[in-house]
Amino acid sequence: MKHLLPTVAVLSLAVPALAQEATPPPSPGEIAAAAPARDWVAIAPSDLLVMDLAPDAKSRPRRVVIQLMPAPFSQGWIGNVRKLAAAHWWDGTSVNRVQDNYVAQWGDATEKKPLPQGLAALSEDAYSLALDGITYWENPKTNAMRLKAVWLSPEAFEGGPIIRDDSYADAGMFWKGWPVAMAGDAKADEIFDRGKYVWPVHCYGMVGVGRNMSPDTGSGAELYAVIGHAPRHLDRNIAVVGRVVSGIEYLSSLPRGTEELGFYKTEAERTPIGSIRIASDLPAAEQPRFEYLSTESDSFARYADARANRRDPFFIKPAGGADICNIPVPVRPVVAK
Amino acid sequence: MKHLLPTVAVLSLAVPALAQEATPPPSPGEIAAAAPARDWVAIAPSDLLVMDLAPDAKSRPRRVVIQLMPAPFSQGWIGNVRKLAAAHWWDGTSVNRVQDNYVAQWGDATEKKPLPQGLAALSEDAYSLALDGITYWENPKTNAMRLKAVWLSPEAFEGGPIIRDDSYADAGMFWKGWPVAMAGDAKADEIFDRGKYVWPVHCYGMVGVGRNMSPDTGSGAELYAVIGHAPRHLDRNIAVVGRVVSGIEYLSSLPRGTEELGFYKTEAERTPIGSIRIASDLPAAEQPRFEYLSTESDSFARYADARANRRDPFFIKPAGGADICNIPVPVRPVVAK
Numbered sequence: 001m002k003h004l005l006p007t008v009a010v011l012s013l014a015v016p017a018l019a020q021e022a023t024p025p026p027s028p029g030e031i032a033a034a035a036p037a038r039d040w041v042a043i044a045p046s047d048l049l050v051m052d053l054a055p056d057a058k059s060r061p062r063r064v065v066i067q068l069m070p071a072p073f074s075q076g077w078i079g080n081v082r083k084l085a086a087a088h089w090w091d092g093t094s095v096n097r098v099q100d101n102y103v104a105q106w107g108d109a110t111e112k113k114p115l116p117q118g119l120a121a122l123s124e125d126a127y128s129l130a131l132d133g134i135t136y137w138e139n140p141k142t143n144a145m146r147l148k149a150v151w152l153s154p155e156a157f158e159g160g161p162i163i164r165d166d167s168y169a170d171a172g173m174f175w176k177g178w179p180v181a182m183a184g185d186a187k188a189d190e191i192f193d194r195g196k197y198v199w200p201v202h203c204y205g206m207v208g209v210g211r212n213m214s215p216d217t218g219s220g221a222e223l224y225a226v227i228g229h230a231p232r233h234l235d236r237n238i239a240v241v242g243r244v245v246s247g248i249e250y251l252s253s254l255p256r257g258t259e260e261l262g263f264y265k266t267e268a269e270r271t272p273i274g275s276i277r278i279a280s281d282l283p284a285a286e287q288p289r290f291e292y293l294s295t296e297s298d299s300f301a302r303y304a305d306a307r308a309n310r311r312d313p314f315f316i317k318p319a320g321g322a323d324i325c326n327i328p329v330p331v332r333p334v335v336a337k
Numbered sequence: 338m339k340h341l342l343p344t345v346a347v348l349s350l351a352v353p354a355l356a357q358e359a360t361p362p363p364s365p366g367e368i369a370a371a372a373p374a375r376d377w378v379a380i381a382p383s384d385l386l387v388m389d390l391a392p393d394a395k396s397r398p399r400r401v402v403i404q405l406m407p408a409p410f411s412q413g414w415i416g417n418v419r420k421l422a423a424a425h426w427w428d429g430t431s432v433n434r435v436q437d438n439y440v441a442q443w444g445d446a447t448e449k450k451p452l453p454q455g456l457a458a459l460s461e462d463a464y465s466l467a468l469d470g471i472t473y474w475e476n477p478k479t480n481a482m483r484l485k486a487v488w489l490s491p492e493a494f495e496g497g498p499i500i501r502d503d504s505y506a507d508a509g510m511f512w513k514g515w516p517v518a519m520a521g522d523a524k525a526d527e528i529f530d531r532g533k534y535v536w537p538v539h540c541y542g543m544v545g546v547g548r549n550m551s552p553d554t555g556s557g558a559e560l561y562a563v564i565g566h567a568p569r570h571l572d573r574n575i576a577v578v579g580r581v582v583s584g585i586e587y588l589s590s591l592p593r594g595t596e597e598l599g600f601y602k603t604e605a606e607r608t609p610i611g612s613i614r615i616a617s618d619l620p621a622a623e624q625p626r627f628e629y630l631s632t633e634s635d636s637f638a639r640y641a642d643a644r645a646n647r648r649d650p651f652f653i654k655p656a657g658g659a660d661i662c663n664i665p666v667p668v669r670p671v672v673a674k
Contacts, residue, residue: 057394098590100585100586100589100590101541101542101585101589124653127654163504165502165503165504166502166504167500167502167503167645167656167658167659167660167663168656168657168658168659168660203566204438204565204566205438213650213651214650214651214653228541228565228566228589229540229541229565229566229567229662229663230566230660230663231663232656232659232660232663233644233645233647233652233656233659233663235654235656236653236654236656237647237651237652237653237654248437248438249437249592249593252437252438252565252589252590252593253435253437253589253590253591253592253593254590255586255590256586256589256590307570308504308570310570310574313550313551314550314551314574315570315574316461316551316573316574317464317572317573317574319504319505319569319570319572319573320505321504321505322504322505322569322570323504323505323567323569323660325566326504326566326567326568326569326570
């Protein structure tokens with residue numbers, strides 16, 4: 001038998017010694033895989049960005065698919081991203097920077113390529129959103145976990161499970177398939193019932209907008225994907241516009257750049273980008289199709305709880321909690337029928 | 338100017354607009370770089386494991402250096418690791434599994450290589466340590482951050498800054514250069530003053546011991562390094578024996594395995610291991626030398642505070658906190674004089 005570590009993927013473990021006993025508790029991946037079709041939400045091809053890197057050394061294709069964030073988050077930058085893709089602006093650019101445990105970044109290495117007309121200039125205010133208020137409901141069962149567990153919050157602007165012990169915010173939450181963070185204003189932050197701000201968070205695979213020093217906020221032409229431990233200190237300091245839903249390994253396994261910040265020293269080290277397109281602009285047969293597990297579903301609540309309290313056979317000590325970036329929202333390809 | 342993201346490395350940013358103003362607050366990397374020599378602690382070569390992978394496709398060497406955890410953590414497994422290295426057991430084995438955002442794992446792919454005599458069989462109890470008690474002191478200044486900031490704890494078993502809002506424990510702490518987590522017993526966990534358990538945590542770069550299903554705890558022959566977001570759900574479920582202090586990029590940038598759990602499909606995909614040695618068993622001139630920033634020093638306290646509250650010029654909104662794995666302990670090579 002292989003010496004295995006548990007996995008975040010779906011996993012069927014043969015456990016002969018337990019074969020006569022009750023079925024062991026499912027893993028998070030098994031819970032997601034067993035979710036009914038109604039709990040899966042299709043991602044519109046118009047919200048998918050398809051980045052085809054140059055084939056690898058063995059001529060194998062390398063396609064990275066990015067889901068753009070839904071409104072109302074980061075929509076100004078996302079509008080720019082759509083314009084850049086429509087203008088085929090990234091074709092012939094490259095991945096120029098790969099910094100270990102941090103980001104892979106792509107764009108125009110020459111920094112001389114003219115940008116398309118009509119890109120919006122965005123305000124730093126748009127890194128987070130102000131809300132009128134939030135109410136939430138605590139599950140008495142999991143509240144016994146001393147605010148460490150994940151619990152349901154059916155009223156919280158129609159979002160999914162809330163995570164209270166977030167180092168970077170008053171709370172984390174899942175909303176329409178995305179992890180977001182929330183904080184109160186300076187006067188009310190102990191109360192959680194008014195003056196809220198909410199913002200997208202930098203988890204593994206998230207895609208953000210490179211920028212110069214403040215007050216620059218970036219155009220969207222220079223993008224990066226997180227390839228290491230969640231750099232949450234970037235939250236509210238940079239715009240998050242999407243997340244990689246397929247092909248992150250083509251970015252995360254690139255050689256690290258040896259210059260400052262992980263930039264490559266020579267042009268030969270860069271990975272050329274063949275094209276970046278909005279999926280709905282591709283021929284219908286070539287459009288990738290993905291769906292995510294609704295974060296408002298009971299299935300996701302059970303999945304998140306199982307991520308925080310592993311009870312599947314490999315584990316002997318459930319943690320009693322999980323940080324928001326260790327509860328990745330399940331996304332899978334839609335299989336043609 | 339490059340479109341830059343901030344970095345965890347030392348970084349000197351040219352900020353012409355501010356040149357006439359006061360010196361901007363230092364970045365965490367700048368704080369570490371400015372720490373006096375007395376705040377840096379040499380790592381004994383007898384505590385370093387040197388793994389030489391086969392050279393890469395361009396014949397460049399790939400050396401990974403791992404620091405073993407200090408006593409009293411995981412010493413049974415670490416004793417086994419020392420015996421395996423002394424027996425040259427890993428020479429000719431390979432990296433067999435690379436799972437994206439999770440781990441790179443190495444050992445004997447055939448699973449038939451006999452182990453050296455005399456390896457210890459360890460108990461699951463040794464995944465964490467019981468302590469008599471802990472007291473700590475809160476810094477009133479940072480306590481104003483509502484338990485979200487990092488503050489000094491000079492008494493807490495002589496450790497460094499404490500982090501209270503940990504999703505997986507009652508608190509995180511730095512101790513002798515390592516991140517650890519703590520929890521009270523079931524009766525006293527609101528009080529923090531008796532019946533404590535403490536254990537090492539799975540941050541990026543940490544090295545653990547692969548195992549089969551419980552009650553197996555692994556021998557130490559099968560090791561893995563974390564190459565993604567901290568899989569803290571493994572804490573107290575697997576032994577942590579060390580961390581990569583140099584060369585993690587040779588593991589994290591390997592191609593991902595395409596089989597279940599990231600195992601490679603073919604032998605050709607595996608990365609051969611030339612040798613693994615304890616550094617003190619190498620000729621003196623070949624022994625790598627490293628030092629870490631004392632986590633009990635004022636320099637580290639300021640570094641940790643700056644990681645949680647970025648005030649260097651790139652940032653516009655300090656987070657007010659950081660999770661323990663987003664405060665990597667600075668480690669650097671010792672430069673010969």
